[in-house]
Amino acid sequence: MTxxxxxxxxxxVFGVAxxxxxxxxxxxxxxxxxxxxxxxxxxxxxxxxxxxxxxxALxxxxxVAIIDQYPAVxxxxxxxxxxxxxxxxxxxxxxxxxxASFTDGGRGESKGFRKTFVLALTNPYQIGFWLTVGVGLLxxxxxxxxxxxxxxxxxxEGALVVQTGSPALLLGFFGGIALWIVAYxxxxxxxxxxxxxxxxxxxxxxxxxxAGFGLLFLAVGALGIF
Numbered sequence: 001m002t003x004x005x006x007x008x009x010x011x012x013v014f015g016v017a018x019x020x021x022x023x024x025x026x027x028x029x030x031x032x033x034x035x036x037x038x039x040x041x042x043x044x045x046x047x048x049x050x051x052x053x054x055x056x057a058l059x060x061x062x063x064v065a066i067i068d069q070y071p072a073v074x075x076x077x078x079x080x081x082x083x084x085x086x087x088x089x090x091x092x093x094x095x096x097x098x099x100a101s102f103t104d105g106g107r108g109e110s111k112g113f114r115k116t117f118v119l120a121l122t123n124p125y126q127i128g129f130w131l132t133v134g135v136g137l138l139x140x141x142x143x144x145x146x147x148x149x150x151x152x153x154x155x156x157e158g159a160l161v162v163q164t165g166s167p168a169l170l171l172g173f174f175g176g177i178a179l180w181i182v183a184y185x186x187x188x189x190x191x192x193x194x195x196x197x198x199x200x201x202x203x204x205x206x207x208x209x210x211a212g213f214g215l216l217f218l219a220v221g222a223l224g225i226f
Contacts, residue, residue, distance in 0.1 A: 015176020
């Protein structure tokens with residue numbers, strides 16, 4: 001029981017660590033949260049999470065690995081993802097111009113779920129994760145976490161061993177992502193209600209992040225750097 005709990009907690013930490021870094025998904029979540037409120041931000045996060053569930057199911061069936069057998073698919077994914085990010089960046093710029101202050105409810109229908117879901121499905125980095133680390137999570141075995149930490153391996157060896165391929169690790173992993181998509185929009189909404197200028201600033205920053213990643217993906221696709 002203790003081992004299962006430790007493995008589940010490790011999965012939660014791993015899920016949060018995967019979801020938290022700045023990137024196009026969090027840029028869209030931020031934009032939706034400060035312009036339309038927590039519900040819109042949560043649905044945007046849910047779109048990315050559902051895409052991960054789809055990849056998980058495909059990895060479990062062995063279908064995701066097929067992509068790795070066709071190198072020509074990768075530049076197509078980079079171009080598709082880059083174009084989508086640039087397109088969404090234009091929308092974020094328009095949001096930044098129209099959002100004079102934080103508004104719970106926003107202006108118009110939220111498309112955050114569809115944006116993050118489609119973007120995640122064409123995101124080479126997300127696909128790459130499920131081709132490598134994701135497959136490792138599904139395979140039965142164990143991982144001594146601290147044994148891979150420089151200088152701590154001999155001292156803390158065996159202190160944190162997680163069971164890969166276990167339901168506890170997978171539940172914890174997706175639980176960590178769920179925790180992030182609940183807490184992140186809530187923190188942004190709380191800040192937005194205190195500072196009127198927060199919404200346009202965040203929307204503008206979201207546009208910069210999306211445009212930056214979009215141009216990067218287009219460049220990588222054009223140069224063939226994988």
